[in-house]
Amino acid sequence: MEMNEDRKFGLEKSHGDHLSNRSSGVSADWQFNTPAMSAAPPHPSTAASLVPPLTSSPLLSAPVPEAFVPGLWNHHTMSVGGGNIRNTTSAIGSIPIGRPVAMSSKGMLLSTPPVIFPPSLPHFPADSGFIERAARFSCLSGSSFMDMNLLRPSQSVAPARKASKVVMETQVQNTELSMTGDKAVSLPAAYGSIDQSRMDTQRDRRSSHISNSESQETNFCEGGQEGNVDSSDVAGNSSPSDLCANKRKRTIRDMEKDQVQRGPQSSSEATKDDTETKYKVEQNSSKHGGKNGKDNSEAAKEGYVHVRARRGQATNSHSLAERVRREKISERMKYLQELVPGCSKVTGKAVMLDEIINYVQSLQRQVEFLSMKLAAVNPQLDFSVERLLAKNLRHSHGSPLSIAGFSQEMSYPQVYPSQQGLGHAGSSTMVIPSDTYRRTMMNTQLPIMSGYKEPSIQMHNPWNEEIIMQMDYDANHPPNAQEMNRKPDGFAI
Amino acid sequence: MKSSTRNPNPNPDTPRFGPSKLMLAFRFLRALTLVHRTAPNSSNAARSRRIQRAAFASMAYSAGPRRAWSRALLCRLHFHRARRRCARRSRAAGVPRRPSTTRSPADGLRRLVPGGTGMDYCSLLEETADYIRCLSEQVKLMQSIVDSVGPGGR
Numbered sequence: 172m173e174m175n176e177d178r179k180f181g182l183e184k185s186h187g188d189h190l191s192n193r194s195s196g197v198s199a200d201w202q203f204n205t206p207a208m209s210a211a212p213p214h215p216s217t218a219a220s221l222v223p224p225l226t227s228s229p230l231l232s233a234p235v236p237e238a239f240v241p242g243l244w245n246h247h248t249m250s251v252g253g254g255n256i257r258n259t260t261s262a263i264g265s266i267p268i269g270r271p272v273a274m275s276s277k278g279m280l281l282s283t284p285p286v287i288f289p290p291s292l293p294h295f296p297a298d299s300g301f302i303e304r305a306a307r308f309s310c311l312s313g314s315s316f317m318d319m320n321l322l323r324p325s326q327s328v329a330p331a332r333k334a335s336k337v338v339m340e341t342q343v344q345n346t347e348l349s350m351t352g353d354k355a356v357s358l359p360a361a362y363g364s365i366d367q368s369r370m371d372t373q374r375d376r377r378s379s380h381i382s383n384s385e386s387q388e389t390n391f392c393e394g395g396q397e398g399n400v401d402s403s404d405v406a407g408n409s410s411p412s413d414l415c416a417n418k419r420k421r422t423i424r425d426m427e428k429d430q431v432q433r434g435p436q437s438s439s440e441a442t443k444d445d446t447e448t449k450y451k452v453e454q455n456s457s458k459h460g461g462k463n464g465k466d467n468s469e470a471a472k473e474g475y476v477h478v479r480a481r482r483g484q485a486t487n488s489h490s491l492a493e494r495v496r497r498e499k500i501s502e503r504m505k506y507l508q509e510l511v512p513g514c515s516k517v518t519g520k521a522v523m524l525d526e527i528i529n530y531v532q533s534l535q536r537q538v539e540f541l542s543m544k545l546a547a548v549n550p551q552l553d554f555s556v557e558r559l560l561a562k563n564l565r566h567s568h569g570s571p572l573s574i575a576g577f578s579q580e581m582s583y584p585q586v587y588p589s590q591q592g593l594g595h596a597g598s599s600t601m602v603i604p605s606d607t608y609r610r611t612m613m614n615t616q617l618p619i620m621s622g623y624k625e626p627s628i629q630m631h632n633p634w635n636e637e638i639i640m641q642m643d644y645d646a647n648h649p650p651n652a653q654e655m656n657r658k659p660d661g662f663a664i
Numbered sequence: 665m666k667s668s669t670r671n672p673n674p675n676p677d678t679p680r681f682g683p684s685k686l687m688l689a690f691r692f693l694r695a696l697t698l699v700h701r702t703a704p705n706s707s708n709a710a711r712s713r714r715i716q717r718a719a720f721a722s723m724a725y726s727a728g729p730r731r732a733w734s735r736a737l738l739c740r741l742h743f744h745r746a747r748r749r750c751a752r753r754s755r756a757a758g759v760p761r762r763p764s765t766t767r768s769p770a771d772g773l774r775r776l777v778p779g780g781t782g783m784d785y786c787s788l789l790e791e792t793a794d795y796i797r798c799l800s801e802q803v804k805l806m807q808s809i810v811d812s813v814g815p816g817g818r
Binding site: 263496499500502503504506507510511524525526527531532534535537538539541542544547613 | 688696708711712715716719720772773777785789790792795797799800803806807808
């Protein structure tokens with residue numbers, strides 16, 4: 172989990188950098204990178220040599236390049252954003268490499284044929300399966316901003332939008348045909364008119380790099396697409412210019428679906444989706460053209476939601492937005508289906524909704540019932556808590572980790588803590604050893620108060636103000652060994 | 665008086681990966697002990713009410729301010745609390761009955777999930793998912809507490 176957070180956070184930074192640099196800067200960066208990278212095959216030494224000049228971010232510390240060399244030359248592409256270094260520093264493994272590789276493959280494609288991409292692809296399954304849901308929902312929620320932007324912008328969307336923007340950027344980069352940062356930004360800039368889309372197409376053509384995708388686009392814009400073999404049906408249906416104009420958008424859209432549907436099988440999925448007629452994506456996004464200048468991130472995120480009308484479907488912008496919305500809803504329903512036990516066989520939205528409602532009601536009733544029970548447990552509760560903590564400590568053997576994680580979590584509110592350490596340290600609930608519990612609590616109370624500066628939007632005061640109760644939290648009740656071997660009977664859900 | 669579980673959330677950037685179990689446990693346990701400590705003489709019902717509110721509050725805090733439901737839940741809790749602190753005014757007209765001419769499928773869900781009334785369907789589903797996650801975590805936590813206290817808890 173925490174890898175995800177870091178990844179997303181890093182990507183957010185990188186994306187922020189992209190957006191801040193806008194088109195020229197980013198393309199300059201990319202182009203700066205590409206000749207260097209094209210000159211250097213994935214070679215650790217050369218990559219290491221490449222890293223210093225490209226290191227624009229202070230995060231690219233020395234240990235990181237030595238930490239994992241294979242991902243190095245992916246690294247310096249990320250150094251443009253720089254945020255990913257934190258990712259890799261925090262979680263060095265194949266999974267985080269999936270992201271950096273993804274980003275790097277995006278840069279790679281500018282210069283070299285996507286020979287790198289096959290090696291990076293295997294990372295996606297490991298990566299996508301885990302982050303898929305997050306990516307799915309953040310992208311969906313981000314795209315939901317499109318709807319909500321029309322209806323009623325709410326603050327809850329803002330952070331989701333940001334996350335979605337991050338994920339979107341990731342997903343954009345996740346395929347070989349992903350546009351460069353400037354293109355991703357320039358696409359929304361081409362809102363509002365089809366002429367602009369054509370200009371965009373031509374501009375894309377002109378500024379296209381040596382990537383295969385680009386060449387494919389320019390060569391046969393019928394839909395040789397993403398390196399997939401799904402060109403046939405698209406080829407016949409679309410005009411080249413439109414397809415070229417929309418190919419990137421479609422790739423983004425397909426990327427979204429790919430990411431959602433277990434990325435590496437993108438070919439099959441894209442094939443399925445590519446029974447698409449031409450559609451001026453700008454039509455769909457033209458209604459957001461007015462909002463384009465509002466926010467770069469929003470615009471870039473809008474560029475993510477481009478859709479295509481399927482074959483035989485209305486190409487009305489409304490119906491397409493409706494389709495997007497419906498797909499989002501279906502995705503979330505699926506997720507809810509997994510969440511609610513016993514709903515895997517249920518089909519249909521209505522029945523599913525009823526099940527969900529019943530489940531939520533049952534959960535709330537359980538909370539009420541358990542609170543009644545807890546109210547009755549009064550006298551022993553003080554040291555039962557200690558007992559409980561100690562018992563959970565016994566159950567979880569990662570106590571040092573938990574302590575560290577806990578302290579870290581409390582002390583560094585701005586940085587997402589190693590939640591994973593906490594997560595797997597405890598089977599069900601508390602993992603704080605009782606003896607250090609008080610200590611950590613006391614140690615971390617003040618950092619919490621001082622460190623936490625970010626208020627929620629509406630709940631400013633309650634989030635910030637706090638009187639830390641009972642520093643002498645639970646007196647000195649020693650952990651009672653009576654309950655040590657009681658296994659927490661988590662509710663059998 | 666509701667037990668004070670207000671605590672600045674140390675995870676402001678918690679994305680949609682569910683609540684932090686640790687923080688949930690931390691907050692809830694603290695709130696629990698506070699409830700038991702401050703008013704040991706109150707009736708069980710009142711205490712259970714408070715405990716329940718504490719549970720929801722700790723849940724909402726653990727979920728973070730980024731979730732709409734947690735914000736709405738805290739709003740509701742604080743509002744109720746403020747209202748109880750003030751003179752017991754007669755309850756306001758309350759929520760005017762929504763003319764349910766068209767029964768949208770999400771109505772029941774909107775009523776259940778805090779803050780659900782102001783959302784569109786997509787966000788509602790997402791918030792529901794998160795809410796369910798947090799609720800189940802809370803239930804597990806409470807259940808384990810109850811279990812750890814044991815049958816001789818009284």
